Amino acid sequence: MRPVRAFAAGIVAILLAIPANATAVERWQPTTSDRLHIQLSGNLQVPAWATFLEIDGAESTADTVSDLHGRGLRVACYVSAGTAEAYRGDIARIPASVIGRPLDECSTSVGSTYATSLCLLR
Incomplete structure (x- = not known):
């Protein structure tokens, strides 16, 4: 129970640090015309058709992200x-004390309408 309380206390501390008069920042949201390219390993190859990239945050540098932004990519x-x-x-x-057991489950394809319908039933 202690980790849950510590987590909750952390969330409360973050919320209390936000000024009451903080204004919302308008965020970009992808549209149906955006074309997503996901590459989480290897040398980054940006297809000409891509408008929006998902890259590995731990393996990419701020310079890489700035370069991509400079090329008009999200x-x-x-x-x-x-x-x-x-x-x-x-x-x-x-x-090692904080590493749990391996998960004994498999993910489903998010592009599958069948898998989506099963999730909605849950």
């Missing part, structure tokens, strides 16, 4: 939160 960075991946540079900093 960029989202994938960040692995809450997982321990052996190939990540920070794996040695994660104590």
Whole structure:
């Protein structure tokens, strides 16, 4: 129960740090005409048709993102939160005591209407 309380306390602290008169920032949202290219490993290859990229946030530099923005592209960075991946540079900093058991489940295709209908039934 202690981790839950610590997490909740952290959220409350963040919320209290936000000024009451803070204004919302208008955010870009992709449209149906945007064309997404996802590349999470290897040398970044941007197809000519791409308008929106998802790249690995841990493996990409701020200069890379700035360059892509300068070319008129929108960029989202994938960040692995809450997982321990052996190939990540920070794996040695994660104590074995906080690494859980491997998941015994498989993901489904988000593009499958059948899988989507099953999720909606849940």
